[in-house]
Amino acid sequence: MSSVDAIDIALPARSIVSAPAKAGVVLVAGGLGFVGSHVVRALIHAGHMPVLFGPAMPEDRLADMAGRYEVFEGSISDHDALDAAFSQFKPTQVISCVAHSVGRQGLMRAGEAESDAAFEVNVRGHGRLVEAACRAGVSRIVWTGSAVVYGPASAYATSHVDEDDICAPTTVYGVTKQMAEVLSDFMIRRHGVEIVSMRLPLILGPGLWYQGAASSISEVFAAARENRPARVTFHDRQIDLMHVVDAAAAMLAILRQPGPVRSAYNIKGFEASIVDIIEAVRARRPGADIVFDQIEPALLLPLADGSRFANETKFTPRYDLGGLVDDLLSPEAEQAHD
Template identity: 35%
Template sequence: MILVTGAGGFLGAACVRQLLGEGHKVLALDPYRGGFVPQGAALLESEADLATARPDAILHLAAFSDGPVGLARSGEAAPERALEVNLLGFHRLLRLAAEAGVRRVVWSSSTVAIGPATGPDRVAEEVPCAPITAYGLSKHLAEQAALYVRRRHGLDITGVRLPLLFGPGLWYDGAAGLLARMVAAAAPGAAPEFAAPEDAFDAAHVADAARLFALLLARPGLAPLYHLAGFTTRWAEIAATLAELVPGYAPRLNPTPAPITWPLVSQARLEQDTGFACTHDLRATLRDLLETSA
């Protein structure tokens, strides 16, 4: 049995569907008490019941969010709460997992834990981190907590620094919200204008992230941390691709300075250790979004 925390979120629901589709029994822990958890998963009332449930593995995706504004803005608005949930809550879950004899924990970090880009080159997992957002700080400290519990208690823990995630079911605004607005406006003859940075960034389809987490749960003894790069794109490329997929749609971009330029990451270690490869490029991701929003 696999316990999924944050099982009602955008990524969490995709992971629950992936695990159920692979035949796993899934136990879901979600602050909304199952309102958005896919059918087929059993619900766990609280972390205190973990010892009784005794799952074989845990997929930890829960993070502090104050509604649809996204994780980053939620963290900036309430940094102490972000640290309480993303760091202290995570550490408490790891301690309970170790006490309950859980064999494997996989969890979601973020590339924002690295901090701003310091150059054009892709960075590996050992790059020095210098986060400048509350959300990034909480994830960087959570990575340190995971390493500590791995050393102290021998718990088999692997984290993944995720890029922006796109795909059907994206409901919150945040950094990925611009894509949702561009897709929602896609129609022949429409020519809306969007303010967007010009910098390149990494992104991935949520279904690829879900496949990756399912793979990592089934592979014990891997490295403590991996990068998922997905595909690299720019908002200008996204607008141009949407215009190709929806004839007559002509989104216009108003270039704006990016508040922070995030580093591009290398997923070479992930590919070498697991053989994982994403199946969705930008075009496939946008086509999927257009089809499900129609």
Template identity: 25%
Template sequence: MATDGPGHVVVLGGSGFVGRHLVPRLLQAGHRVTVLTRQLTPDKRAALSRQASVREGDVHDAGFLRSAFHDADAVVNLVGILNERGDNGAGFERVFVGVAETLIAAMHSAGVRRLLQMSALHAGVGQSHYLQSRGRAELAVRESGLDWTLFRPSVIAGPGDGLFCRFDALLRLLPALPLGRADAVFQPVWVIDVADAFVRSLAEPGSIGQYFELVGPERFSLAQIVRMTARARGRHRAVMALSPGLGRLQAAIGEHLPGKPISRDNWRSLQLDSTSEHDGLAELGITATAVSAKLHEILR
């Protein structure tokens, strides 16, 4: 596909956070796009371009995927979750590893070779079920025999994200925010840059068999991110850094609260700074956007 021009791209998870930004860019690049979603709600349809086709079905169903892939030139897998029920890793395993294995089999059956797989920075490293499951999904992709490209972003920032917008919601309610692992460091990457990385890789044969670590040009501690969010709203909020013991306790309690603001697995992921010395965006010819310059757009 990288040498034959635009083609038909099937996007799993295309109605989600990253997908809503990726689909328009695929269309602008001349691709025909089909989005697979379990249930097409009015909100999902409104968020997607009318130029994109949508098919409802279960991405865990190999038959559904084979049917969706029959005339595809490439598949993009954005399916993911940040939290799961319980704390045994079964949910992450099903969503990351299970879907990857099912779509790989369906692609072979349908004769589709090009796969772009969303992963995460530090996949397979550390103790969190999230990262370990991401790592096992990567292994399945690497051993698939397909023409794959893997993307490992730091936390992705954009309107409706799970970082700035999540803290914004908490800061509306709380005069002070107790924060476990307040010194954890992130390199937030702008969601449009992530979308552009996927589009660029489709046109670049050299991206096949490669990993791209996607990070922004700025590094912030978790405490700095909270303070930035508060200032952008004109709020004055205290950040109380918790000891490791209290941070673990906060996570154990938080996973049972409405909205699950933090979980024990989030806490395990936070033990690794989400930073990289490798600039995958630059490798694809993309200049990374400073997220701080986009903060008002994110919160709007």
């Protein structure tokens, strides 16, 4: 669309109509990271040519895909680098998996440790990327939002929240994601570009390299694969989880969705507790020596109602709890974590 006047007023609020997407060049900001590298794989398998934009990373998660994607090294804080990447490769669509991190800290911890940098990357950097994409005539931008835009579960009247429930984040990371959504809505009104926040739950899968809640859960699988004891400290409540392959597939689904699309979707994998995970691991590895120390959650998010995304895109996750456990106990997963 060329202007906000093209928005169909008969659609639900914050929806945009567009034509079906064709396979072509897609710029992937943060394409060398955990989720981003799986997005790149999904794009390649779907016939797209990904262009990875971002700084160099110490680990190569795409060595087996060499020659099937392009790389443009640059910072999301650099207007000139962004414009140069769009000018050189002329992508028609963008996927952004960018978020501020500190070493191997998780994204929540990184936000608390370096709040200024978190706002710089997650909000201002997001805005620079969107502005550069608009200047280049990009039609759709899909980016990794997060379920942390919601407040604590206790703040909501129901156990599950949908996209119409209020955002009330209590963490720096959460508020940067909410602000990026507000900025995206402004860009939609100003430029008529399609921008979609994918409110992802906790993501697990091969290649997870940073620490945080996901790494605490991943320790259960690592210990079982390596036949060593493990002690896991976590709460026992149900939480939303998703395999990283499904997260990438969901992002590709909305990138290729003919429309209408909305500016934010809850993305649903499956619900499970750490107890469910440990029991599923023990069912497959009876000798697994895992001690669970229960604590109260520091922050318990509400469970997500993902029906809107599922109904509009017909997307169905490939992995449930059993499938995720099987995958993360496989020899392939062991190699990915070496």
